[in-house]
Amino acid sequence: MGDQRSVTGRTSQVLRDYRLKPKKSLGQNFLTDSRVLDKMVRAADIDKETGVLEVGPGIGSLTERLANVAGKVVAVEIDKRLIPILENTFASYDHVQIVCGDILALDVPKVLKEHLSSCKRTTVVANLPYYITSAVIMKLLELNWSFYRLVLMMQKEVAERVLAKPGSKDYGVLSVAVQYYATPEKVARVPAHVFVPRPHVDSAVLSLTPHKTSPAFVANRELFFVVVKSSFKERRKTLANNLNAHLFTDWNKSQVNEWLNRVGIDPRRRAETLSLAEFARISNALSDSCLI
Template identity: 50%
Template sequence: MNKDIATPIRTRAILEKYGFSFKKSLGQNFLIDPNILKRIVDHADITKETGTIEIGPGIGALTEHLARSSKKVVAFEIDQRLLPILKETLSPYDNVEIIHQDVLKANVKAVMDEKFTDISDVMVVANLPYYVTTPIIMKLLEEKLPIRGIVVMLQKEVAERISAQPGTKDYGSLSIAIQYYTTAEVVMTVPKTVFVPQPNVDSAIIRLTRRDKPAVEMKDEAFFFQVIKASFAQRRKTILNNLTNQLPLGKEKKDLIVLALEAAEIDPGRRGETLSIQEYARLSDELLPHFKSEA
């Protein structure tokens, strides 16, 4: 087996050889602990039948572990300076392809159709740059890609928000949006000491398993998310207060909002973070007739 990239000595040698300097704007923090990389791959349940998508491979530390376990790895890398490094570090693996593109601008479905022709089991596994974690996850879910799930390392605090349950301080519109599409669980925490350079915060690995169909049904998905966003606009305010202030013409329609809350069996004095995803589905269906034209 090839020597691991992700040891402090090997990482330092690669960076020095290429004179690589970290760009803060790209959120670059490279892992230097092979055991954690192995555990990330284990949590993704990858087999020799799996196609893996990686985002931000860096110098290939996680990529090589994915290459050893997967049928094929396709990695999106935005930083051109890393392309020659990846070409060298991943040269022992013929099942890896690097795409020099910003994943947020990429047509990921088209890439999957082209690169994974004979693969039906696809996982996204990545050590995500902290500053774009949420947009990347939401893009992958909203585009309803044919993936089994997502296992990513991100800021511990964001992982806690994603997996939070109603009634907790971390629960918010992000929790609901991601749990609408997936079941979410934090599978391990990762100290900041295993990265170079060291980030300011600890990290966590979260596993998102895609649901066969969304967690709840409602009449209008876009309006459902509009209601959720409005309900969390000011966390300390009641749901009635937030909806009245945030929905179009909400102040004029306050009586209708009260009626909709009653019909959905939700106390107007509750706060947004106490409502379950099922309650939000009921509420958005009750509000929809009164707001459809303005939504």
């Protein structure tokens, strides 16, 4: 296990040596708690046959731990200032590859094929910047790549939305979208004071295990997500009102009510009460009827 003082000291030392100031524009907050780093590595369930895609390695504190247990590591860092630090730190690690790039713009399958295709399985480990968390999660989950697991650090409020169940105030589009692709579990709560600089909010680490088969059959995935997004457009409105305003725009309200009743969904319900299977029922009925 890592030593708490060594992680904190190394972070401070590197920032001083390279005269680095974390960039607010990139949401940079460097984790200094060795216990959280160890929990992330354990949750990722890595062995020498595992290839790891790390997003946002920063100055390499987590990367070092991953390199010690994984068969291969490819670390994607957007900040060009940090690339020399990472390259120097891992110069003697033949199985660690540093890639400079924006994960949202990067051809991730190409990177994975180039660096990790020989590995038996692939795991993602990431400390995600708050401002792009949802976009990165969905990009990774939507890739045509069979990830074994994704262990992701994110803002606590986003984690609560990912974990939320129907009927809760946090349940929304992100909850349904992530749970369509994977089973989320909480690994750790991460207080703000273990970062440099200290963010304004606490974080959490989640483990996402992709489904081998989806918990609900969806005939048309694109249509399914259109239904979900339309249903949550205005949270305080009923399902019928949202679908009438944002999907069935050529119908009147009574037509929408009648159609939902035929599908077996009470039109007076709000989107936050519907399960993934019920959203699938609506989108599949639409797909079968060719109404949209």
